[in-house]
Amino acid sequence: MIEIGRFQIDVEMRTLRRGGEVVPLGSRAFDILSTVASADGRLVTKDEIMSAVWPETVVEENNIQVHVSALRKILGPDRNLILTVPGRGYQLLKRHDAPPPNIQQPPQVRPASAGRLPHPKTNLVGRHIEVAQILAALRQTSVLTLVGAGGIGKTSLAIEAAGQAAPEFSAPVCFVELAALTTREAILREIVASCGLPSIADGELNPAHVSSALTGADMLLLLDNAEHVAGHVAEIVELLVSENEALRVLVTSREPLRIMPETVLRVDPLDVPPPHSTDAEILQRSAVNLFLLRARSIHGAVGATSTEIQLIGEICRRLDGIPLALELAAARVLTLGVEGVHRRLDDRMAILAGGYRTALPRHQTLRATFDWSFALLDASTQSLFRRLATFGGVFTFEAMCAIACDSELTIGNAIISISELAAKSLVNVEFDGPVAKYRLAECTRAYASEKLQAEGEAQQIAARHARYLSTCFKASSTDLAHRGEDGLPDLPQTLDDACSASDWAFSADGDPQLGVELASNLAGTLLALGRVEECCTLATRALDALERLPAGSIDAIGEMRVRASLAAALSYVRGPVWMSTELWRTVLTLATESGAAEFHARALCGLWNAMLSSGKINESMQFATQFQKWARSHGTVWQQTLADQLIAVSLHCLGRHAEAKDRLEDALQRLAALRDEAQEVGGVRADPLVFCKGTLARIVWLQGDPEQAMMIVDKTIDLVRSETMEPSLTHMIGTVAVPLALMSGDLCRARHYLDIMRSQAALHHFDIWREYSECLTGCHDILNGHVENGLTRLEPALDALLARGFRRLTTPFVIACAEAQVVLGQLKQASARLHGALDFCRRNGELLFVPEIRRALGSVAQAQANRQPRVDPAFAEKMDYASACFLEAIDLSRAQGARMWELRSSIAMARLLRAQDRSEEALELLETLTTHFKPASTAIDIETLFGLINTLRACDERASGECLPALSR
Numbered sequence: 001m002i003e004i005g006r007f008q009i010d011v012e013m014r015t016l017r018r019g020g021e022v023v024p025l026g027s028r029a030f031d032i033l034s035t036v037a038s039a040d041g042r043l044v045t046k047d048e049i050m051s052a053v054w055p056e057t058v059v060e061e062n063n064i065q066v067h068v069s070a071l072r073k074i075l076g077p078d079r080n081l082i083l084t085v086p087g088r089g090y091q092l093l094k095r096h097d098a099p100p101p102n103i104q105q106p107p108q109v110r111p112a113s114a115g116r117l118p119h120p121k122t123n124l125v126g127r128h129i130e131v132a133q134i135l136a137a138l139r140q141t142s143v144l145t146l147v148g149a150g151g152i153g154k155t156s157l158a159i160e161a162a163g164q165a166a167p168e169f170s171a172p173v174c175f176v177e178l179a180a181l182t183t184r185e186a187i188l189r190e191i192v193a194s195c196g197l198p199s200i201a202d203g204e205l206n207p208a209h210v211s212s213a214l215t216g217a218d219m220l221l222l223l224d225n226a227e228h229v230a231g232h233v234a235e236i237v238e239l240l241v242s243e244n245e246a247l248r249v250l251v252t253s254r255e256p257l258r259i260m261p262e263t264v265l266r267v268d269p270l271d272v273p274p275p276h277s278t279d280a281e282i283l284q285r286s287a288v289n290l291f292l293l294r295a296r297s298i299h300g301a302v303g304a305t306s307t308e309i310q311l312i313g314e315i316c317r318r319l320d321g322i323p324l325a326l327e328l329a330a331a332r333v334l335t336l337g338v339e340g341v342h343r344r345l346d347d348r349m350a351i352l353a354g355g356y357r358t359a360l361p362r363h364q365t366l367r368a369t370f371d372w373s374f375a376l377l378d379a380s381t382q383s384l385f386r387r388l389a390t391f392g393g394v395f396t397f398e399a400m401c402a403i404a405c406d407s408e409l410t411i412g413n414a415i416i417s418i419s420e421l422a423a424k425s426l427v428n429v430e431f432d433g434p435v436a437k438y439r440l441a442e443c444t445r446a447y448a449s450e451k452l453q454a455e456g457e458a459q460q461i462a463a464r465h466a467r468y469l470s471t472c473f474k475a476s477s478t479d480l481a482h483r484g485e486d487g488l489p490d491l492p493q494t495l496d497d498a499c500s501a502s503d504w505a506f507s508a509d510g511d512p513q514l515g516v517e518l519a520s521n522l523a524g525t526l527l528a529l530g531r532v533e534e535c536c537t538l539a540t541r542a543l544d545a546l547e548r549l550p551a552g553s554i555d556a557i558g559e560m561r562v563r564a565s566l567a568a569a570l571s572y573v574r575g576p577v578w579m580s581t582e583l584w585r586t587v588l589t590l591a592t593e594s595g596a597a598e599f600h601a602r603a604l605c606g607l608w609n610a611m612l613s614s615g616k617i618n619e620s621m622q623f624a625t626q627f628q629k630w631a632r633s634h635g636t637v638w639q640q641t642l643a644d645q646l647i648a649v650s651l652h653c654l655g656r657h658a659e660a661k662d663r664l665e666d667a668l669q670r671l672a673a674l675r676d677e678a679q680e681v682g683g684v685r686a687d688p689l690v691f692c693k694g695t696l697a698r699i700v701w702l703q704g705d706p707e708q709a710m711m712i713v714d715k716t717i718d719l720v721r722s723e724t725m726e727p728s729l730t731h732m733i734g735t736v737a738v739p740l741a742l743m744s745g746d747l748c749r750a751r752h753y754l755d756i757m758r759s760q761a762a763l764h765h766f767d768i769w770r771e772y773s774e775c776l777t778g779c780h781d782i783l784n785g786h787v788e789n790g791l792t793r794l795e796p797a798l799d800a801l802l803a804r805g806f807r808r809l810t811t812p813f814v815i816a817c818a819e820a821q822v823v824l825g826q827l828k829q830a831s832a833r834l835h836g837a838l839d840f841c842r843r844n845g846e847l848l849f850v851p852e853i854r855r856a857l858g859s860v861a862q863a864q865a866n867r868q869p870r871v872d873p874a875f876a877e878k879m880d881y882a883s884a885c886f887l888e889a890i891d892l893s894r895a896q897g898a899r900m901w902e903l904r905s906s907i908a909m910a911r912l913l914r915a916q917d918r919s920e921e922a923l924e925l926l927e928t929l930t931t932h933f934k935p936a937s938t939a940i941d942i943e944t945l946f947g948l949i950n951t952l953r954a955c956d957e958r959a960s961g962e963c964l965p966a967l968s969r
Contacts, residue, residue, distance in 0.1 A: 207235060320443055530725055532765075734772050858905075
């Protein structure tokens with residue numbers, strides 16, 4: 001039974017009685033009354049009441065006020081026993097302590113024994129350096145203030161340091177807890193009581209009298225939690241130390257006292273492990289050590305597995321290394337487990353509760369810690385603080401004003417308020433040269449976000465943020481990518497903020513029109529910086545929203561930006577290629593109608609690339625020619641050079657390699673002088689020099705110099721620059737480096753490049769290039785003798801590419817697949833694949849690989865013939881067809897000037913002739929090629945040429961009995 005004035009509270013029976021009679025009282029009101037009464041006179045915060053009365057329900061704080069008002073009405077003359085502490089909570093006073101109505105009495109003086117240094121609640125972890133700094137500072141300065149955010153561990157650190165410093169003073173350390181004090185007189189009384197000084201009459205209780213009483217005292221005075229009375233503490237401390245050189249004052253506060261004798265030591269969070277740390281590295285961090293110490297004291301088996309250690313490292317990072325947050329999170333491990341705590345961190349304000357019962361109320365939940373600091377801010381600073389929640393990382397003063405300021409919160413207010421927030425450790429400030437950059441810790445941001453939602457400003461501030469970021473990206477994507485972080489401050493963080501803003505804009509509560517505007521400015525930058533998959537996702541969402549908006553909601557430029565970005569990204573990320581083609585056609589139409597020259601050029605380049613990707617070489621040549629015509633009349637030198645390069649690539653695919661090579665070499669000379677300028681190839685920012693040299697390397701290989709081709713490849717990869725690495729690098733490796741290494745028989749080099757390509761494709765979510773690398777891996781396995789395994793990898797990946805409509809340089813995969821099927825006896829399937837590819841190439845002008853298709857068809861026919869008895873007419877028919885295929889392949893190769901294709905077809909024909917006992921003809925056919933190739937070459941086909949010649953000559957020598965000189969390899 002708890003007595004309260006004329007009333008009795010029976011907690012077990014849940015009744016309130018007066019004179020033995022039960023007083024009707026609602027259940028919520030009774031819960032509030034019993035919670036406050038059970039605190040035995042201690043201040044009970046609003047959060048404590050909310051947790052006790054509405055443990056699993058989110059309600060407004062005014063619910064407490066409603067029920068407290070009802071309680072006071074019931075208590076009547078005893079209504080003042082429930083004392084309201086503004087901004088903090090409620091306190092139940094005894095009858096004789098009750099103040100007159102509306103008058104708050106100062107706290108009673110505690111006995112002198114209360115000033116003794118408290119015992120630490122837990123072992124201090126990871127603070128030995130700070131303790132040493134405090135001890136050293138106390139020997140040099142009369143006032144040392146430990147400043148830091150709430151829950152950072154200032155009190156624990158101060159108590160530990162004071163305990164170690166105690167032997168250096170003749171008098172015991174005096175500890176004064178300031179949290180419950182609000183007036184200068186109360187602070188002075190507490191100092192007097194804690195220091196064991198004689199009582200001072202109320203009329204004489206002032207700093208001067210206390211200072212006089214402490215004259216000559218060799219002691220350390222620890223004033224804990226001074227931020228809410230910083231002005232009073234500053235006045236008192238400055239006078240105390242001015243008249244007593246032996247006195248040392250150690251203060252903990254969320255902001256400095258700002259007095260002359262003060263030295264400030266900022267207390268930082270505990271050390272957290274960086275991302276991707278090993279288990280051993282995680283366990284070395286002080287934040288992790290504190291978490292484990294607290295968690296194991298409650299639930300022993302914590303951090304026993306690598307999975308848990310990695311999760312604990314992430315928890316410590318996301319809690320910013322704040323000791324209070326770590327301890328509260330560790331306490332939750334008993335009920336939620338490590339994985340459960342990690343999963344619920346997005347709702348950290350709710351789960352981070354349950355601190356030590358003996359701790360101050362504001363240290364029992366994370367929200368209460370922030371409530372204490374928030375209540376100390378004026379209205380303008382509170383407004384700025386909650387609006388800063390929109391920033392996910394660092395931000396500048398300019399960005400802050402653009403989003404947070406309005407007619408009520410002016411720039412002048414913001415200047416004062418940001419300084420106040422920094423002083424109170426609610427905002428971190430860093431300097432990049434003269435430029436100040438601000439950041440909210442993740443826990444602080446979570447609290448600010450709650451306040452922003454509660455104030456009903458979240459939508460308005462999110463819209464301002466999105467609009468501001470949209471203006472940041474109005475510069476051209478090429479210019480931004482070229483200037484990097486000089487173009488936009490903290491570009492990576494700004495991009496991440498913009499992506500988060502777009503998530504809001506396209507959400508159910510967002511603004512889709514604003515989202516499209518932001519995406520139209522942002523997508524090009526993502527594309528230019530190689531973040532192709534992000535661009536694809538963003539542009540897809542924007543296009544979906546655009547098609548639902550009323551006509552005219554977005555201007556033509558904005559619409560073209562969205563469509564062009566998506567069209568460019570699709571060809572690299574996921575396809576289908578036909579969708580990319582349709583998007584580019586729409587962009588071309590809009591550009592023509594609006595007279596937008598830039599997008600007219602981009603659309604022509606994009607359509608050229610889309611046609612090339614879909615294997616429609618004739619159409620690619622048409623768009624390349626249109627672009628060349630446009631560039632000559634309207635374009636820059638860059639665009640004119642690029643136009644010649646696009647035509648050269650199409651000529652190469654048409655089998656006109658000599659013409660293509662001449663154009664590429666001419667373009668290379670012009671590109672060298674324009675190296676530092678950026679340009680797009682098919683809508684994606686790429687380095688045309690790399691693109692040009694890659695095509696040239698393939699032509700050099702085809703013309704019979706594999707070693708020179710691979711030298712060009714290696715040097716070209718060295719030219720890839722970090723700002724244009726992707727998709728340039730993956731494209732170069734996939735279409736040039738690996739295929740040429742495989743065709744040269746250099747499987748080791750091919751595997752080296754393949755490993756890089758597979759990693760990059762996975763990292764950047766290039767789905768098309770992941771399937772492409774799988775095809776190359778299958779080809780590698782086949783050439784390495786693992787035919788069945790290779791075909792198992794190659795065939796489904798090839799079919800997936802074809803289903804996306806992607807046919808860029810995929811014909812060699814069709815040929816490799818067919819050749820593997822021949823080895824495995826799947827002749828019908830091999831023939832069907834090759835005839836389908838041949839028909840497609842001839843219809844669309846992809847003549848580059850037609851000689852190889854004819855050669856492969858000859859091999860199929862020869863394998864079919866070998867299944868027949870030699871006397872069967874079908875045998876001769878198939879052999880004749882095989883011979884015709886090989887001869888046609890040789891003729892087509894010669895017409896193209898493709899010596900390597902000619903070599904492969906000639907070797908196949910020579911083997912057929914030898915099988916027909918026509919070795920002399922076979923030798924004559926091969927000898928005509930020897931002048932075109934180097935005998936010392938290590939390329940597999942060239943080695944085969946000279947090896948086969950030697951074999952044929954040896955056979956001829958044995959047959960004729962003559963001694964012919966053998967050719968070296």
